[in-house]
Amino acid sequence: MPLDCEQMERMLADALGDELSDSDRQEFDAHLEACDACRAEYQSLMKTLNITRDRLSGADVMAERPDRRPTTRIRRTSGWALVRYAAAIAIAFGSGYAMRAIRQADIEPGPIATNAGAAPETFQERLVIAHQQAPHASSFAKSMLAVMGSAASDSRGLSASRSKGGG
């Protein structure tokens, strides 16, 4: 009994996958000869498969062999790991620098011998003011305050301490 197009559709996957039995193949081919639409559909799908198969084959590709063993050691360092390392080094240097600066300044709360009303000029002066304003802050925070010059804006505290100490 000849196949109809609906039956052909059900057999199409087997035909394309080369899994039709001999008897099914004969009926399939017979319908293809009689039906233009099914024949066009089948031929276009077969062309597609042939192009794909040709692309995935090739004597040069098939002949190549692996030349080294994989390893569990990760050779590439991820970008984020580098950022973390750089940040850790920057913080370590910053803290060390701040500690050194504070030791050199020999910080003690007290007046600064500068002109009255003048803004702190040196890093050492700003560091002293930062300590006065935030005695419980960390060494790193005080050094950051000194760098940003935020203590220089508090002129009232500076003037008061200077007038107390005199000349």
Next chain:
Amino acid sequence: MTIDPGHTAERLRADTATDFERFIPLVFHWANRLTRNHDQSMDVVQDVYLKWNQQCRRGAPDRPEAWLRVVTTRRVFELMRSPQLRVVNRELVERSAGSHDGPVRPGPDSDLLRDDVLQSLGRLTEMQRNVVLAKIMDQKTFAAIASDFDVSISTIKTHYLRAVRVLRETLSGRWKDQ
């Protein structure tokens, strides 16, 4: 009898490494047929090996060959979609457009992007791609593929037919121009 965890871990590493060794040629073969680039294929083998180790810590896959094929093709197509490849391709196209000596010879990375068959395969769903590649690269039967993925044969055939039709949409331009 006490079990030394260090010895067990060492033995597990040895087992998984030995097990993977016998699959290296196969993984490389799949990757190389897709990428057509030796170095990229070796990179894929390395990445698949790391995933294999991770998987084996949870329990070795029941069907290692099927598992490796899925992971290998997934890695190749992840590589194809990476932003670095798009940058390389855009630079090559710009250089080619401005060149008076003719088109610039594309490098291996841009070959992936200019490869219309690979691009077409990239448009498939993962299941469709796995079925098509198992059929084309390994000549597996529908029954074997169904067993690998633990689904029915009719499901595999449906995936296969849909996949070939999607491939046809992209590749039909090839034979229309001929």
